[in-house]
Amino acid sequence: MNIVNEVKIFVKTLVAAFKEFFAKSKDKIEYVVPDHPSRIREAVPWLFMILFYISYPFKLFKHMYNGFVDVIVSETLYRFPKGRHEKALQDRIFVVGMLIIFVLVLLQPAAQGQKLFTISFLIFLICYYTIMATGLNLQTGTTGIVNFGVIFFVGIGMITSGVLSRRGLDIFGITIIMDPISAMIVGMIISGGIGYLLAYPGLKLRTDYFAIITIALGEFLKRLLLAEPTFQTKRSSTFSIGLNNIPGAFEGVFSIEYTFVLAILGVLFVIIVTFISHLLISSPYGRVLRGIREDEEVVSSYGYDIFKYKASVLAVGGAIFAMAGSLWVWKVGNVFPNTIAVIITFYVWAAFIIGGKGNPKGMILGASVIAITQYSVNNLSNISATERGSTFLGPLDVIFRFITVDIGGTIFGNSTWMNSFASEELTVIDQNFLQLLIVGFLIIVFLRYMPDGILPELPYTPKSKSEGHFEDQELLIEKMKQHTQASKDITKKSKEEKPQKEEEL
Amino acid sequence: MSDVVLSVHNLSKSFSGLKAVNDISFDLRKEEIMGLIGPNGSGKSTTFNLISGILPADTGSVKVYGTEVIHSPPHKINSLGLSRTFQNTRLWRELTVLENLLIAPKKQIGASILNAFNPWQYKKQEEELIEKAYTILKLLEIDHMAENYASELSGGQSKLVDIGRLLMSDANILMLDEPVAGVAGPLTEKIFQMLKKLRNELSLTIVIIEHNMDFILRKGIDHVVVMANGTEILNGTPEDVRKSQDVIDAYLGE
Numbered sequence: 001m002n003i004v005n006e007v008k009i010f011v012k013t014l015v016a017a018f019k020e021f022f023a024k025s026k027d028k029i030e031y032v033v034p035d036h037p038s039r040i041r042e043a044v045p046w047l048f049m050i051l052f053y054i055s056y057p058f059k060l061f062k063h064m065y066n067g068f069v070d071v072i073v074s075e076t077l078y079r080f081p082k083g084r085h086e087k088a089l090q091d092r093i094f095v096v097g098m099l100i101i102f103v104l105v106l107l108q109p110a111a112q113g114q115k116l117f118t119i120s121f122l123i124f125l126i127c128y129y130t131i132m133a134t135g136l137n138l139q140t141g142t143t144g145i146v147n148f149g150v151i152f153f154v155g156i157g158m159i160t161s162g163v164l165s166r167r168g169l170d171i172f173g174i175t176i177i178m179d180p181i182s183a184m185i186v187g188m189i190i191s192g193g194i195g196y197l198l199a200y201p202g203l204k205l206r207t208d209y210f211a212i213i214t215i216a217l218g219e220f221l222k223r224l225l226l227a228e229p230t231f232q233t234k235r236s237s238t239f240s241i242g243l244n245n246i247p248g249a250f251e252g253v254f255s256i257e258y259t260f261v262l263a264i265l266g267v268l269f270v271i272i273v274t275f276i277s278h279l280l281i282s283s284p285y286g287r288v289l290r291g292i293r294e295d296e297e298v299v300s301s302y303g304y305d306i307f308k309y310k311a312s313v314l315a316v317g318g319a320i321f322a323m324a325g326s327l328w329v330w331k332v333g334n335v336f337p338n339t340i341a342v343i344i345t346f347y348v349w350a351a352f353i354i355g356g357k358g359n360p361k362g363m364i365l366g367a368s369v370i371a372i373t374q375y376s377v378n379n380l381s382n383i384s385a386t387e388r389g390s391t392f393l394g395p396l397d398v399i400f401r402f403i404t405v406d407i408g409g410t411i412f413g414n415s416t417w418m419n420s421f422a423s424e425e426l427t428v429i430d431q432n433f434l435q436l437l438i439v440g441f442l443i444i445v446f447l448r449y450m451p452d453g454i455l456p457e458l459p460y461t462p463k464s465k466s467e468g469h470f471e472d473q474e475l476l477i478e479k480m481k482q483h484t485q486a487s488k489d490i491t492k493k494s495k496e497e498k499p500q501k502e503e504e505l
Numbered sequence: 506m507s508d509v510v511l512s513v514h515n516l517s518k519s520f521s522g523l524k525a526v527n528d529i530s531f532d533l534r535k536e537e538i539m540g541l542i543g544p545n546g547s548g549k550s551t552t553f554n555l556i557s558g559i560l561p562a563d564t565g566s567v568k569v570y571g572t573e574v575i576h577s578p579p580h581k582i583n584s585l586g587l588s589r590t591f592q593n594t595r596l597w598r599e600l601t602v603l604e605n606l607l608i609a610p611k612k613q614i615g616a617s618i619l620n621a622f623n624p625w626q627y628k629k630q631e632e633e634l635i636e637k638a639y640t641i642l643k644l645l646e647i648d649h650m651a652e653n654y655a656s657e658l659s660g661g662q663s664k665l666v667d668i669g670r671l672l673m674s675d676a677n678i679l680m681l682d683e684p685v686a687g688v689a690g691p692l693t694e695k696i697f698q699m700l701k702k703l704r705n706e707l708s709l710t711i712v713i714i715e716h717n718m719d720f721i722l723r724k725g726i727d728h729v730v731v732m733a734n735g736t737e738i739l740n741g742t743p744e745d746v747r748k749s750q751d752v753i754d755a756y757l758g759e
Contacts, residue, residue: 276622279621279622279624280618280621280622283615283620283621283624283627284607284608284613284614284615284616284621284627284631285615285616285617285618285620285621286621287600287604287607287608287616288608288616290597290599290600290604291597291600291608293599294596294597294598294599294600295595295596295597295598297559297579297595298591298595298597299597299608300578300579300580300583301557301558301559301579301580301583301588301589302580302583302588302608302609302611302670302674303580303583303584303588303611303674304580304608304616305578305580306580312618316618457599459600459601459604459652459654460604
């Protein structure tokens with residue numbers, strides 16, 4: 001019996017030990033699991049669903065779907081990388097791209113009651129980048145003037161807006177204060193004028209040296225804002241650095257969220273600016289600009305004054321940049337030296353590269369990629385699910401948290417890489433670094449696999465109604481006779497003028 | 506002397522001590538075809554660059570229709586009616602062949618920034634120019650390449666587009682820098698006949714640089730200037746050139 005008892009005790013202790021062991025391990029598991037246990041589990045089905053929706057139309061059921069949107073989307077995605085150079089497909093890519101952007105904008109999570117603000121601000125940001133990218137597209141994409149001073153022109157727009165609509169400009173004892181729209185127009189004129197003047201050094205300097213000048217100008221403006229009292233908000237006795245409390249256009253006119261008004265204004269500006277740049281690029285004027293990009297010496301030997309063209313395009317681009325600057329000032333209401341940051345120039349350049357140089361529509365897509373990336377990273381790491389009053393995580397939320405916390409936090413957390421895998425607490429990556437990381441990654445991918453961007457430049461080749469109408473030389477020569485009449489007149493004139501001059505002498 | 510359209514006098518240019526062009530003088534009468542020949546590095550292309558204003562000359566004078574142009578920028582010289590091609594065919598590479606031809610014409614309404622906003626204003630002129638461009642391309646037998654990028658062309662085709670561009674420019678004085686280098690034989694002949702015909706019909710004046718002696722020393726050429734080491738060693742008819750011992754020495758060495 002002793003033996004039986006002992007066995008019983010042994011089994012009991014064994015069971016107790018197992019119980020204790022499992023209990024301890026259970027505690028341990030609870031301790032290991034981070035605050036968001038369902039994060040990855042929730043992300044996986046979303047990822048699969050998105051992958052499925054992307055892949056099925058143009059792989060499995062491509063020929064079976066006849067629905068309008070399905071055909072357009074699947075056809076476009078199916079032919080996307082190679083068919084980008086066709087005009088017909090470019091329009092479709094643009095439509096599909098805008099649809100995707102629309103969905104991504106709507107999916108942005110927002111704190112309770114902030115949905116309208118979030119969406120409006122994202123649209124505003126897209127418009128802000130699109131306007132700047134369009135200006136850069138005219139100067140760099142079409143004319144080949146390398147401009148790294150986007151923020152310089154934008155800064156002129158910001159400061160002019162701030163000074164004229166808030167602080168007031170003192171001239172001869174009179175203080176000039178304007179409404180925001182007039183201030184924007186004055187800013188555009190000033191910025192355009194400075195762009196025109198920049199053509200003087202631009203004509204003599206090689207492309208890269210001109211680019212260095214433009215970078216320096218941005219820094220120069222930043223220093224000027226630090227030191228010059230004209231650009232500082234007036235207080236009773238002292239001056240503070242920067243301008244603040246700048247009023248926005250139509251601020252307080254409508255009883256709706258002001259950012260929403262600005263988003264509509266931004267969309268209006270984008271439509272105007274894109275239309276203008278399309279008109280310019282597709283005209284004979286734009287053709288000469290593209291000729292200058294390729295070989296300006298030959299263009300000048302065909303009778304075009306390079307200076308005129310470069311100066312005009314720098315002026316138009318400068319005015320467009322200033323417009324973006326005013327729009328930004330209306331939103332944030334202040335200009336500080338740190339607002340004029342060189343990094344904005346490079347975000348615009350990234351939008352320009354991703355969108356496709358020389359294509360006005362591509363600028364909208366490229367700017368959207370940059371703006372959505374930038375905004376999502378901030379927005380998704382700032383607003384947690386509970387703040388939104390719901391434990392349900394949105395699809396973007398899940399994906400971005402997976403990137404920022406699980407991957408980004410492990411690699412870029414504030415501990416060393418050796419600690420980061422072992423540590424149980426994962427730190428969220430610094431948002432600014434993640435923005436730079438994603439944008440840099442996008443630039444590398446696009447330069448490697450699509451150097452001409454999502455929508456490459458289209459050749460402007462209008463077709464003749466009567467293609468090759470003249471079969472023989474006789475008719476051609478007759479045709480050419482008509483065209484040379486003008487230049488023959490010059491010859492006659494110079495011949496007539498010459499004897500007169502000799503008589504005068 | 507009234508029919509002298511281009512007169513060059515004592516033109517000189519030196520690159521840090523090396524006299525690339527030394528005291529060149531010649532007169533070009535209306536409706537003449539002139540050949541400019543010489544060994545490699547004898548300063549032919551530099552002479553072209555000096556006349557068309559691409560390079561600033563040291564001394565000398567260049568008169569186009571009696572107007573002194575020695576210090577004028579290229580676009581002003583072109584507006585007097587002088588167009589040129591470049592030796593290393595400088596097409597606008599990321600533009601299509603058609604666009605290459607369409608930049609060349611002068612006095613385009615839509616080429617000014619204000620008119621660019623009004624497509625209706627330049628539409629008619631544009632259609633005429635496109636028709637003309639297609640005709641020229643057909644004549645040069647490259648109309649099938651009209652919508653290809655210039656960077657996709659072969660060397661010979663590029664030369665043809667270059668000539669087409671020159672014909673589009675409505676100039677009275679054409680300066681061709683090695684126009685048929687790399688162009689197939691039969692087409693070379695055709696191009697020369699076409700230039701001659703255009704010269705007769707449109708009263709053009711043509712200067713040609715060429716290494717191909719068969720192309721230059723023929724009946725159609727009115728006079729030939731031979732250059733060697735930057736100096737002018739002969740100015741005469743093709744017959745003179747054939748007979749001259751100086752020219753043979755310059756080409757074959759001592």
